[in-house]
Amino acid sequence: MKHNDDQELIEKLKNMPKIQDTQDKDSLYQHISSGLNPKQKQPKRNNKLVPVLGTLMAAILLLIMLPSFLNTNMFETQNENSTADRAFDDANLNNKAEESLSGQEESSDMQDAESEIMMMSEPLDSYVIDGSVNNEVIAHGAIADSQQQFVIPLTFVVPESEDIDTFYSEMEHYLHVQEWGVSDYLFKNVSFKLEKENNQVVVDLPADFSVGEGSATASIFEKSLTTMFKQEGIDKAVFNTENDQGLDLGPFGLIDELPLSKEQNASYKIYHEEDAVRSFLIPIPNEGEMMIDDALMAMKTDDKDFNVSQTIPDNINMTTDSTEQELTVTFSDESSLMNNQDTLTMIEAILMTAKSYGYDSVSFQNSNLEKIGSYLLTESIPVPVGANPINSIE
Amino acid sequence: MKVVFEEFYEKYHQDLFQFVFYMVKDKQLTEDLVQEIYIKVLKSYKTFKGESSEKTWLFSIARHVTIDYFRSQSRKRKRIMEFFDWGEKGQLIQDLKPLPDELAVQNEEIQTVYRYLDKCTVDQKSVLILRYIQSFSIQETAEILNFSESKVKTTQHRGLKVLKKHLAEDQMKGGDVDET
Numbered sequence: 001m002k003h004n005d006d007q008e009l010i011e012k013l014k015n016m017p018k019i020q021d022t023q024d025k026d027s028l029y030q031h032i033s034s035g036l037n038p039k040q041k042q043p044k045r046n047n048k049l050v051p052v053l054g055t056l057m058a059a060i061l062l063l064i065m066l067p068s069f070l071n072t073n074m075f076e077t078q079n080e081n082s083t084a085d086r087a088f089d090d091a092n093l094n095n096k097a098e099e100s101l102s103g104q105e106e107s108s109d110m111q112d113a114e115s116e117i118m119m120m121s122e123p124l125d126s127y128v129i130d131g132s133v134n135n136e137v138i139a140h141g142a143i144a145d146s147q148q149q150f151v152i153p154l155t156f157v158v159p160e161s162e163d164i165d166t167f168y169s170e171m172e173h174y175l176h177v178q179e180w181g182v183s184d185y186l187f188k189n190v191s192f193k194l195e196k197e198n199n200q201v202v203v204d205l206p207a208d209f210s211v212g213e214g215s216a217t218a219s220i221f222e223k224s225l226t227t228m229f230k231q232e233g234i235d236k237a238v239f240n241t242e243n244d245q246g247l248d249l250g251p252f253g254l255i256d257e258l259p260l261s262k263e264q265n266a267s268y269k270i271y272h273e274e275d276a277v278r279s280f281l282i283p284i285p286n287e288g289e290m291m292i293d294d295a296l297m298a299m300k301t302d303d304k305d306f307n308v309s310q311t312i313p314d315n316i317n318m319t320t321d322s323t324e325q326e327l328t329v330t331f332s333d334e335s336s337l338m339n340n341q342d343t344l345t346m347i348e349a350i351l352m353t354a355k356s357y358g359y360d361s362v363s364f365q366n367s368n369l370e371k372i373g374s375y376l377l378t379e380s381i382p383v384p385v386g387a388n389p390i391n392s393i394e
Numbered sequence: 395m396k397v398v399f400e401e402f403y404e405k406y407h408q409d410l411f412q413f414v415f416y417m418v419k420d421k422q423l424t425e426d427l428v429q430e431i432y433i434k435v436l437k438s439y440k441t442f443k444g445e446s447s448e449k450t451w452l453f454s455i456a457r458h459v460t461i462d463y464f465r466s467q468s469r470k471r472k473r474i475m476e477f478f479d480w481g482e483k484g485q486l487i488q489d490l491k492p493l494p495d496e497l498a499v500q501n502e503e504i505q506t507v508y509r510y511l512d513k514c515t516v517d518q519k520s521v522l523i524l525r526y527i528q529s530f531s532i533q534e535t536a537e538i539l540n541f542s543e544s545k546v547k548t549t550q551h552r553g554l555k556v557l558k559k560h561l562a563e564d565q566m567k568g569g570d571v572d573e574t
Contacts, residue, residue, distance in 0.1 A: 005558055012507045013526035017496040021411040023425060029399055032432045036395075 124344045124373050127281040128352060128384035129155050137164060138385050139392075140231060141171050142224035144183040145282070146273050148216050149306050151223040152182060152280045155386025167392075168192040168228070174392050180280070181273025181307075186211070186224055199235040200257075201225075207242045211249055218250035226260045231386075235260055265290065267298040268352040268387065270309045270345065281349060281387045283356055284308065292327060292357050293320050299349060311349035313342060326380060327354045330365040337369045344373045348384065355383035398439050399432060406452055409528055413453065416511070416523045417460045421494055427463060431456045450537035453530075457520060457538060464516055510560040518553030525550055 129138070141154035156174065158167050169191040177184055191204035203225075211221050225237050238257045239247045246254040266283030284303075286295055299312040312318075317332040329350060337343050347364070354362045363380040370378050410431065415424040434455050442451055497508055511519055520539060524530040525546075536543045 006554055009507065009554055009557055009561075010526055012504055013522060014529070015500075015504060016416070016508065016527045017500060017504075018408075019412040019415045019421075019494065019496055020408060021425070021428070025400075025403055025407075028403075028429065028432075029396060031429050032399065032436065033395070035429060035433045036436065 124341050126348065126373060126389070127345060128348045128387050129157065129389045130374065130382070130384050139164065139167050139171070140228045140386055141175070141390065142227040143175060143177065143180075143185055144220045144224070145271055145306065146181055146183055147306055148183055148220050150271065150282050150284065150308075151220060151227050152271060152282050152388065153227045153386060154388045154390050156390050156392040159392065165191075165193050168194070174390050176277075179277045181276030182280075183220075186217075186221055194229075194232065194234070196233060199233055200238050201229050201234050201236075202238050202240060204240045205242075205247060209241075209247070211247070215251045218252060221249065222252075222258060222260075225258065226263055230260050230263055263356065265295065266353065266356045267295045268349040268356075269299060269303075269311050270349075271307055272309065273307050281311070281345075281352060282308070283352070283387075292322065292354070295353055295357065296320065296329075296350065299346075299353065312346050316346065322359065325360040326363055327357070327359045327361075328363045328365060331367055333366065335366075337367055337372070339369060339372060343369070344375075347372055347375055347377075347381075348387075351381060351383050352387050359383060395436055398436060402432070402435060402448070402452060406449060410452065410456055413523055413528055414456055414460055415494075416527055417516075417519065418463065419494075419508075419512070423463075427456075427459055431459050434459065446537050447534075450534055453524070453538040454540065461516060506561065506564060507557060510557050510564075513560050514553045514556050517549050518556060521546055521549045522553045522557075 137158040137160075139156040139158050141156060142151050143154065144151055154175075156167070156171070158164060172185045172188050175185050189206045190209065193202040193204070195202060211217050229237070236257050236259045239255065241247055244256075246256050249255050249258070252258070264283075264285040266285045268281050269284050270279050271282040272279035284298070286298065290298075296312065296318065300310050300314060302309045316335045316337070318335070319330050319332070321328040321330070331337070351362055361380045361382045364377045367377045370376065375381055411424060411428055414427050414431070415421065418424055418427065431452075435452060438455075442448075446454075493505065493508075497505055500508075511522065514522065517539070521535060524535045524538060525532070530538070532543050532546050535541070536546045539546065541549070
């Protein structure tokens with residue numbers, strides 16, 4: 001039976017149908033030949049991409065998830081804090097609250113005190129070099145405001161090592177016209193030689209020197225030289241030009257030398273160009289026979305069009321009396337001086353104005369302040385040697 | 395290269411295709427595996443030293459490719475089964491493949507034998523297919539499978555035994571298999 005079964009089964013196996021491949025031979029070969037070469041390369045290429053894509057995906061996921069992680073962390077810390085708070089009993093909590101409250105008060109007191117100290121200790125800006133530095137060598141500079149209406153006087157303490165002529169010739173290095181909001185320095189590359197015995201200054205002008213057109217600049221040119229040298233006892237400027245053809249000074253014509261006229265009486269006010277880093281005390285010339293009373297009155301007015309503002313506040317009133325050398329300013333009873341920058345600026349502006357009117361000193365009366373800045377208001381104050389000190393040490 | 399391919403194709407292609415088909419029982423899969431076999435043949439043809447006949451060399455490569463396929467399948471199936479914990483039910487899956495046209499027209503007995511071929515081990519199945527369906531000699535079968543001739547005989551015997559056992563069980567149940 002077994003044997004028959006075997007034979008029967010073998011017959012069945014042998015009768016299994018023939019299975020034919022219906023594929024075309026050529027297309028099969030194409031599949032095979034394409035499989036012979038590129039099949040090896042394709043997986044490799046993919047493998048190279050896997051880590052790159054993986055890193056990219058991880059980075060993207062991280063970016064997406066990071067904010068939510070941060071938020072969760074914040075919540076967690078908040079929760080931790082609240083559970084920690086719950087650990088305190090009520091008494092403790094109250095104590096703590098009181099402590100922190102009083103602590104806050106203390107610290108705010110401290111802050112107030114600190115800011116007061118700050119205000120006290122913060123040095124007030126001085127616009128002048130006071131008269132006590134007589135022994136030092138002083139140089140005067142001049143620049144024009146941005147609209148070339150006024151000359152701004154500058155005062156330098158010349159380092160001992162420096163020659164005065166060299167210092168004047170290289171003054172432009174100390175000027176920061178952009179930051180100050182003023183016009184370009186007129187005397188770039190100009191050399192000065194002071195000849196005090198002849199009361200003149202020799203001015204060497206570069207070949208391309210030009211004052212520019214218009215009477216305004218010519219006037220500024222003349223006033224600048226006056227501001228720089230008149231105080232030194234110089235009466236005229238002598239110009240050395242290429243080929244000795246003279247300087248073309250607009251309305252003055254071609255000139256070889258320029259007499260320096262007396263400085264005009266002026267009221268000193270504050271010049272501050274918008275966006276500039278500092279302000280300057282500038283003399284606003286007073287026309288005609290204006291007396292010192294009127295000059296001081298003029299210091300209460302602004303000229304916003306030219307970025308000029310008053311130096312005597314509206315609520316300060318004063319009367320004047322004078323001897324030949326000294327001006328006496330008496331503040332009215334209702335005038336109350338504050339120990340602040342405005343007051344110091346006012347005192348210095350009055351001193352400079354008095355100087356331009358030919359006084360040697362000023363005495364302030366009826367002041368509620370004894371001292372402002374470095375000035376003792378109880379004593380007679382000598383007029384400053386110059387306005388707008390510029391640091392020439394650096 | 396094409397000359398070698400054409401030679402093998404003309405001589406053995408239909409036999410090769412049939413062998414692989416009865417091993418895996420899937421025409422599309424058979425086409426893929428046959429391509430793979432040809433690629434291996436063409437790549438290693440230079441190293442073919444003629445120690446055996448071309449025919450047995452070709453079929454031994456075919457057998458290796460097919461066994462590689464079974465191994466990869468069993469690994470896959472194992473993973474899937476572990477994942478879904480299908481247990482014994484997983485065994486049913488392999489019987490659900492549709493019959494190819496050639497077998498669908500055959501009588502029920504042939505179809506039943508065809509189905510129960512999968513109950514044999516790969517070695518048993520290989521021997522039964524080569525010996526009876528392909529009508530290879532014992533010596534050729536031994537060379538292809540790298541068996542001794544006696545091992546071919548015993549494997550052949552055990553394979554038939556497995557088939558008979560399942561066919562007998564099938565008759566006892568009253569031919570349930572046909573309904574699957």
